[in-house]
Amino acid sequence: MVLLKNLPKKTQGRKRIEIKKLENLNSKQVTFSKRRAGIFKKAAELSVLCGADVAVIVFSTAGKVFCYGHPSVDTILDWYCSGVTPAAVSDDTAGDKSPNRVPVAEFNKEYMEAIRELEEQKKRVAEVKEAAKMKKVVMGVVGGCGERFWWEDGEVEHYLIALEDVRKQVAARLHEMKILNGTLNPGALPPIPAVHRLCHLPMMTNGFSGHGGQFGGGYHGFGI
Amino acid sequence: MVLLKNLPKKTQGRKRIEIKKLENLNSKQVTFSKRRAGIFKKAAELSVLCGADVAVIVFSTAGKVFCYGHPSVDTILDWYCSGVTPAAVSDDTAGDKSPNRVPVAEFNKEYMEAIRELEEQKKRVAEVKEAAKMKKVVMGVVGGCGERFWWEDGEVEHYLIALEDVRKQVAARLHEMKILNGTLNPGALPPIPAVHRLCHLPMMTNGFSGHGGQFGGGYHGFGI
DNA sequence: TTGTCTATACTTAGACA
């Protein structure tokens, strides 16, 4: 039975759209805002529900950065970049048969070729590395691509770590709060100083024993 | 009018859940899989619809890494870590009044304090930096946290860049394909070698002129 | 660990403020 009352609808409601580049600038911006918030919320929910650690980084076409991370974007990036995952830490000399490698050998020929080339490059790097006599120093990158320096003592490292800790706390507190409710506008943030790429967590090379409580208080409770 | 036919429903349908830690291991794992896929799909859609560049990194509690990125996770991380965003590149000496800074001055006292401490740390680092006589060398980190070395010539850099290019292509091709359809299982991936944190894109310190076509062919078309 | 199948809960396009 169909109601023919034909009462005027206030809106047409949501309309299906194709997933393709939005041409209208305004709707593109609006959609970007809404969906970005949606993704952050989903990420936060995944984090809470499953205890997962998540980082989401989004660049708008205008070049603005938006990000979300739990326990913090930097923490996730540190883990990711240093490959601290137990399941992922594999012996690089084991070759494709290692159970820890991605089982994509059959993906396609192109992939196989790339892998081969990758291994070759690795060998070359290893050679050069050895040629460099393995000279080791403590070092870091500060302030951006153009401002590299190095030192051999541990003093500077101390400052850098302290610096990072502070920044982490600030960034984490800022982003974590109320993301779940969509209340906080996860706005553009200042870029992470390159110093954060410093690999200063040698104790984390083979486990995750310290996942949760990096910042003492622990703002796992998304509340507030 | 209510239909009292009372025909047996096949399922109860989706049920509302609280956003809190799932205790049941199995449902936690299932939820993790489904929602993770959902987020990747959303990220891919955002990327296509709005031309945004996105990276999503997820660590399961088991320590597995799952990620999605467009144009690639590494590219996004490079941009993020080096702070190449036009809108985000600000004069660090400008202080909180700089229009490019996040307008969160009023966020709360804690934040203000943290910022203050941050600035102090920065000064200290700057001091030490100067004390180090700004000695500059080309350097990198290869293989992980424990294997640092440096060199002064540009030859090694060449290899490292080549290495990264190859890896980028492989990773990008692997993750981008069919994420939109949820067809490809965005499985756990090998960790990014620490070498990727090398800041080797000095030409990207002040603009985004080369966003899209990093890999020649350009796999913007998610199709296939 | 992933795919399928409902029935629902949740997200969001479009219009407007």
Add this chain to the structure above:
DNA sequence: TTGTCTAAGTATAGACA
């Protein structure tokens, strides 16, 4: 650029394979 309002398009909880 964000919030509101609807109606409709989607994602997904739970059960099973």
